[in-house]
Amino acid sequence: MDALAEKETLVTLRGAGVSRGHRRLVHGVDLTLRRGEIVTLIGPNGSGKSTTAKMVTGVYKPTEGSVTRRAGITIGYVPQKLSIDWTMPLNVERLMTLTGRHSAGEIDAALEAVGATRLRKAAVQELSGGEFQRVLFARAMIRKPDLLVLDEPVQGVDFSGEVALYELVRTIRDTTQSGILMISHDLHVVMAETDIVICLNGHMCCTGTPSAVKRSPEYLKLFGERAAQTLAIYEHHHDHEHHDDGCVVGAGEHHHEHEGHRHG
Amino acid sequence: MFGDFFSRALIAGIGLALVTGPLGCFVVWRRMAYFGDTMAHSALLGVALSIILSLNMTLGVFAVAAFVAGALIILQRQATLSTDALLGILSHSTLAVGLVLVGFITTVRIDLMGFLFGDILAVSTQDIAIIYGGGAAILAILILGWRPLLASTVSPELAEAEGLRPEVSRLVLMILMASVIAIAMKLVGVLLITSLLIIPAATARRLSATPEQMALVAALLGVVAVVGGLFGSKTWDTASGPSIVVMALIVFGVSLAVPVGRLFGRRPIHGA
Numbered sequence: 001m002d003a004l005a006e007k008e009t010l011v012t013l014r015g016a017g018v019s020r021g022h023r024r025l026v027h028g029v030d031l032t033l034r035r036g037e038i039v040t041l042i043g044p045n046g047s048g049k050s051t052t053a054k055m056v057t058g059v060y061k062p063t064e065g066s067v068t069r070r071a072g073i074t075i076g077y078v079p080q081k082l083s084i085d086w087t088m089p090l091n092v093e094r095l096m097t098l099t100g101r102h103s104a105g106e107i108d109a110a111l112e113a114v115g116a117t118r119l120r121k122a123a124v125q126e127l128s129g130g131e132f133q134r135v136l137f138a139r140a141m142i143r144k145p146d147l148l149v150l151d152e153p154v155q156g157v158d159f160s161g162e163v164a165l166y167e168l169v170r171t172i173r174d175t176t177q178s179g180i181l182m183i184s185h186d187l188h189v190v191m192a193e194t195d196i197v198i199c200l201n202g203h204m205c206c207t208g209t210p211s212a213v214k215r216s217p218e219y220l221k222l223f224g225e226r227a228a229q230t231l232a233i234y235e236h237h238h239d240h241e242h243h244d245d246g247c248v249v250g251a252g253e254h255h256h257e258h259e260g261h262r263h264g
Numbered sequence: 265m266f267g268d269f270f271s272r273a274l275i276a277g278i279g280l281a282l283v284t285g286p287l288g289c290f291v292v293w294r295r296m297a298y299f300g301d302t303m304a305h306s307a308l309l310g311v312a313l314s315i316i317l318s319l320n321m322t323l324g325v326f327a328v329a330a331f332v333a334g335a336l337i338i339l340q341r342q343a344t345l346s347t348d349a350l351l352g353i354l355s356h357s358t359l360a361v362g363l364v365l366v367g368f369i370t371t372v373r374i375d376l377m378g379f380l381f382g383d384i385l386a387v388s389t390q391d392i393a394i395i396y397g398g399g400a401a402i403l404a405i406l407i408l409g410w411r412p413l414l415a416s417t418v419s420p421e422l423a424e425a426e427g428l429r430p431e432v433s434r435l436v437l438m439i440l441m442a443s444v445i446a447i448a449m450k451l452v453g454v455l456l457i458t459s460l461l462i463i464p465a466a467t468a469r470r471l472s473a474t475p476e477q478m479a480l481v482a483a484l485l486g487v488v489a490v491v492g493g494l495f496g497s498k499t500w501d502t503a504s505g506p507s508i509v510v511m512a513l514i515v516f517g518v519s520l521a522v523p524v525g526r527l528f529g530r531r532p533i534h535g536a
Contacts, residue, residue, distance in 0.1 A: 057425045077425035084418060087292050089472045099415045099426045123473075149425060 076145030281486030
């Protein structure tokens with residue numbers, strides 16, 4: 001992490017925000033994505049996480065502030081959920097080339113990297129939640145993305161699957177040196193490798209390393225003491241332990257506690 | 265050219281089926297069946313307006329179908345009524361307005377049954393030229409835009425994040441549907457057009473492991489329906505358009521006997 005300043009910058013947001021009509025979806029976001037770094041966005045529902053991610057990928061143009069994207073970068077996207085109807089005949093192999101052309105060798109390599117080689121001919125409708133997530137990771141990775149955007153990558157995956165997926169994110173970061181933007185709705189596990197956590201609630205309410213954010217008063221205000229206690233930081237060398245605080249309060253419970261709260 | 269009326273009907277029908285098969289796959293994948301029906305119903309309004317304004321009928325039908333698609337997009341943005349209800353309103357009101365307008369036209373005698381159920385045995389050489397010219401253009405657009413069209417169908421969100429334009433894909437598919445309806449109306453009529461889009465594609469699903477296979481198989485099954493239906497209608501002296509649809513239905517019924525699991529991928533081994 002010493003060479004932080006020298007790492008190639010991929011995307012920079014400066015005071016960026018998006019408004020729709022009179023409604024500000026999110027505003028005042030400052031964030032820098034660099035090659036080989038992981039940035040995690042956390043915040044309650046409707047806090048602007050997806051909007052921020054869409055500014056990063058260029059789907060939304062900022063209505064205030066600025067977004068600077070390095071020219072010609074390739075983006076790989078792992079969606080939050082992807083339900084593919086039975087009417088669409090799609091096997092894993094074909095899914096891999098959905099948005100771009102790739103050779104059989106590249107498909108093999110990408111599936112092997114996520115440990116899904118045996119699923120190559122399987123229909124996507126037959127995969128379990130964890131298998132499907134792995135395949136979606138492989139699909140994003142095969143593009144050799146400069147920037148990988150993971151939208152709630154562990155949703156619907158059990159705890160051991162979750163640990164394995166975070167392990168995978170770390171491997172992807174180390175082997176491809178891509179920049180990674182992760183969106184997280186469940187706050188209970190944030191990777192230790194995350195370089196920066198950005199806590200959103202319509203605006204940027206706090207930012208910093210995972211342990212700094214965990215202690216920050218804004219974070220405690222936003223999510224409450226109870227939720228804060230459950231922000232576990234997942235360290236990869238402890239990957240066979242099951243954190244006793246790994247279970248969170250029900251997803252809805254910690255969201256509305258601070259409605260109308262003003263800070264920052 | 266093209267000898268008797270029966271060979272002309274065969275040639276025209278085959279040309280149409282080759283286009284409706286692949287395009288129909290998108291209709292099935294995107295759940296646009298009712299949408300297709302709505303556009304088709306509006307075709308009669310297109311016919312009436314073309315006669316009143318003395319325009320080319322194919323262009324008139326295309327314009328009205330495209331207009332209905334645009335109206336739907338605008339109404340959807342208002343987000344007041346469900347798409348389902350909006351389609352119901354557009355579908356039946358355009359059909360009714362079309363029928364009422366036809367009643368006002370006294371200068372030309374209009375074969376209403378011909379427009380509702382088609383008259384494939386009456387196709388001219390010029391009609392065939394329109395079907396093959398228009399069909400080739402539609403297929404060319406589908407082939408050239410295949411990857412973005414398909415990616416946008418599987419997941420608009422993913423396509424958008426990776427730099428594609430799902431809104432453009434949606435628009436392109438709507439325009440292609442309006443074109444196919446304009447081309448097909450004379451052959452199978454406004455009430456039966458959607459069946460040529462949906463039935464071959466739905467049948468092909470059980471026989472395909474990839475989207476590309478499904479598009480090809482749907483085209484071939486459409487041809488089978490056209491050829492079988494036309495020969496059937498010749499043999500038993502039944503209405504040609506409906507006979508084609510019945511033939512498509514028979515093929516669909518037969519396909520249900522094919523076990524699905526064996527044809528693509530592994531079978532589910534575990535419960536979940």
